[in-house]
Amino acid sequence: MAVIQTISKREKLLHSALVLFGENGIHNTSTASIAKHAGVANGTLFHHFDSKQTLIEALYISIKHDLSQCILLTRDTQALPIKEQAKLLWDLSIDWGIKNPSSLIFCQKVSAENVLPLSLRLAAMKQELSILETIITTGQTQGVVANYPMDLMLEQCKSQIITSGLFFINNSLLYSDNVYKQSAFDMFWRAIAIND
Amino acid sequence: MAVIQTISKREKLLHSALVLFGENGIHNTSTASIAKHAGVANGTLFHHFDSKQTLIEALYISIKHDLSQCILLTRDTQALPIKEQAKLLWDLSIDWGIKNPSSLIFCQKVSAENVLPLSLRLAAMKQELSILETIITTGQTQGVVANYPMDLMLEQCKSQIITSGLFFINNSLLYSDNVYKQSAFDMFWRAIAIND
DNA sequence: GTCTATAGCTGGATAGAC
DNA sequence: GTCTATCCAGCTATAGAC
CATH class of the missing domain: 1.10.357.10 (Tetracycline Repressor, domain 2)
Structure with a gap:
């Protein structure tokens, strides 16, 4: 029986942010577009990350890791x-x-x-x-x-x-x-x- | 008799844009801050340049030249x-x-x-x-x-x-x-x- | 945890007096 | 050419129902 690997919305948000930041630049990417790309509501992003800045830093740290x-x-x-x-x-x-x-x-x-x-x-x-x-x-x-x-x-x-x-x-x-x-x-x- | 070399507001705007773009990034620099840094009114910027994009391109071309x-x-x-x-x-x-x-x-x-x-x-x-x-x-x-x-x-x-x-x-x-x-x-x- | 709705603000750009 | 005043879109972040 295969284990269903659910990707948390938090991970989806990080991934979408990475993609969009790369395509459009960081300042030029809105939190709204990240949420939309991740298939997640706007407010959910701010549940997982205090601010856009926090999201950027979390992403940076995970990549460096x-x-x-x-x-x-x-x-x-x-x-x-x-x-x-x-x-x-x-x-x-x-x-x-x-x-x-x-x-x-x-x-x-x-x-x-x-x-x-x-x-x-x-x-x-x-x-x-x-x-x-x-x-x-x-x-x-x-x-x-x-x-x-x-x-x-x-x-x-x-x-x-x-x-x-x-x-x-x-x-x-x-x-x-x-x-x-x-x-x-x-x-x-x-x-x-x-x-x- | 010395010639008074007046720097046009257009040049001032280009120079201020260059400095601020370098310090803060391009997307992260507002046209308002450029005008303020140049000691020029907001609307004056859009008299000399159709848009922020036009300003960026004019600056780029002048630098490459x-x-x-x-x-x-x-x-x-x-x-x-x-x-x-x-x-x-x-x-x-x-x-x-x-x-x-x-x-x-x-x-x-x-x-x-x-x-x-x-x-x-x-x-x-x-x-x-x-x-x-x-x-x-x-x-x-x-x-x-x-x-x-x-x-x-x-x-x-x-x-x-x-x-x-x-x-x-x-x-x-x-x-x-x-x-x-x-x-x-x-x-x-x-x-x-x-x-x- | 996730959503909808919206507050509150900032940015690019325009209008019109001078 | 330069200014002031302002419009409107889009942004970050919050509030509150579910």
Whole structure:
């Protein structure tokens, strides 16, 4: 007997918000349209979330949680050569973006429309970049990664991953093309690597 | 006798819009706040611009025009080695960003909040990237630049330049630090170069 | 928890005097 | 060209029945 998996209205609202925020922008999406898209009454939204702002923050936190779950798998792999660790991180990140395009686009809009308190943004970013920072630091001590300033490297690496993710979202056919996939990682790696 | 340079209210409105769009996001900036910031009456804004949308597009076009003016200087330099052409393009772009931080931030928000018709965005991008494309193509025929797919390279290069620009805007002291400046260009160049 | 109805406000845009 | 005054649509959020 199959278990009927009921999706709560709260989850429906979060999902609809994610989709519409991605399509129209956050400020440009009304709570009314979110409720309508979720097939839920207007007032129900404000039963589950105190305000539109609360909804946005809940969505952001759930997405960051999901992403970090997907990427934390890297922890087992600290014995691998640095380049392969980097490749794994890159693959996991891009795969997550391909599978959750709305989430990646939403994250981009969140930072562009600065809708979040700085404290929340900084906390999420610290956590998000910590794996990358470990890889770079280790690579530098091994003489495999260039000694550019860390803050600059983190910004560039993060930006390259997001750009690649968005590129493959917008050109989804190309993600199965190994030339594109390999090229994107090569550019990422060679920007920071010392040899090869 | 000094000429009194009067700044028209239209220009004041454009300037105020640029500043406020950058600070608060485009959708999140009201026409009333723009008029107030410009020291101009509400109705005056709609005398100069048919709608908020028209204002946004006029601003975008004027910025793109300004940017291309600054960068077209590269045309004289086709005799230089490719790496130096790339450096010149990079320097001019970053310098423009440092001198016009609001403009760079506005451009970022325009693409993130997709407020412009696709046609306008594509036209601007084509023009913007043509110099970069020429440099890459020439570099490839000379065997100096890697043969990754052009569309991917253009996206990544553009993103690296914007990221560096925003980084130096947010950390303005570091722009006079040659280690940072050189590192940022090195990452840009090594991502696409074949040999150092 | 979910709905309907609506309050209360803000935003883009217009009309018309000067 | 610039202003003041104002219309009206659409938004967030609340109240109260079920």
